[in-house]
Amino acid sequence: MSCHFEEDLTAYVDGELPAARRVEVEAHLGGCTGCRATEALLRHTVARVAELPDFVPSVNTRRAVLAKLDALPVPWWERLRTLLRPGVLVPSAGLAVAVGLALVVVGPGPEAPEELEDPAVMELAANLELVEDYELLGLDSPEDLEVVASLHELEVAQ
Amino acid sequence: MLKVAAGDRRAFAWLFDRYHASVARFAFRFVGDRERAEELTQDIFVKLYRNAKAYQPTARFKTFLFRVATNHCLNEVRRGEYRVAHTSSEAPDGEETGGVEMAGPDGDRPDQALAGRELERAVGDALRSMSDRERAAFTMCRFEGMAYRDIAEALEASESAVKSLIHRATLAVARRIEELQAGTVPARSRG
């Protein structure tokens, strides 16, 4: 275990060494029985760990998370909706609308096309950032938020 | 204009559907307990949306997610709220409250030295014996198949540090499996 190549062997087994170092390790393995034994042990271990059954989370997790989001002070989608109301749309907000609608059309499952992944993620982040900016306006008091909620109701009634 | 808000909520739900199994798997291997893993998973997703502003579009989303997940799990363990307890070794017989679904054939084939349950226990013991960061790096590498570079980003560490963490952790698991194969492991772990 005192061989100084030993500490690179797991990265070697994982295919994580730079090419030059990989060549050196390969050459070394030819002449070092200790490292060859360690390499075999590591490969065996990686293979055994891969056999472990997958952890399957309970089906209640999703509902629990959405309930926790609902329980937060004011649902962020409500505030986002209010934010979009004045018609002064920040460019990324316009995109968010498009992505939001696209998701409604396509559906939320893992079958959503790959290319939706990054735009959806980024627009989610952008939306949340808008909401955070909105918080900077100081609308965190219950009264203000109630007003905001009412404004939204008025808008829907139009 | 039909429910922009609903669309946005679905965007979040879509992210959840896509990634929650990964986060739950990570949390389970990290704390070794089903119930606590699910609590942690819920908290991580709540935190995720509250901290979405910190998301850098340059970072891959999964890396960002695992940074949030890792920080959360490390903090919870440090606060002592979640003792790392691999129930597979706490309750070696009978039903395990924290056990995993045994999907597919377990290791009862004669050519395999360890049955699935024993393997689970050996890995659980090894995970419990290592440092938090070793366990986090090992879990992301072995159970999520993440590249060292991405693990380094999630752990806010250098790649060479991650290489050492994963090497030490893999050796620890290797030794535990060897011990078990040699029949030198007592029925209860030494905690």
Ligand SMILES: [Zn+2]
């Ligand atoms: Zn050597």
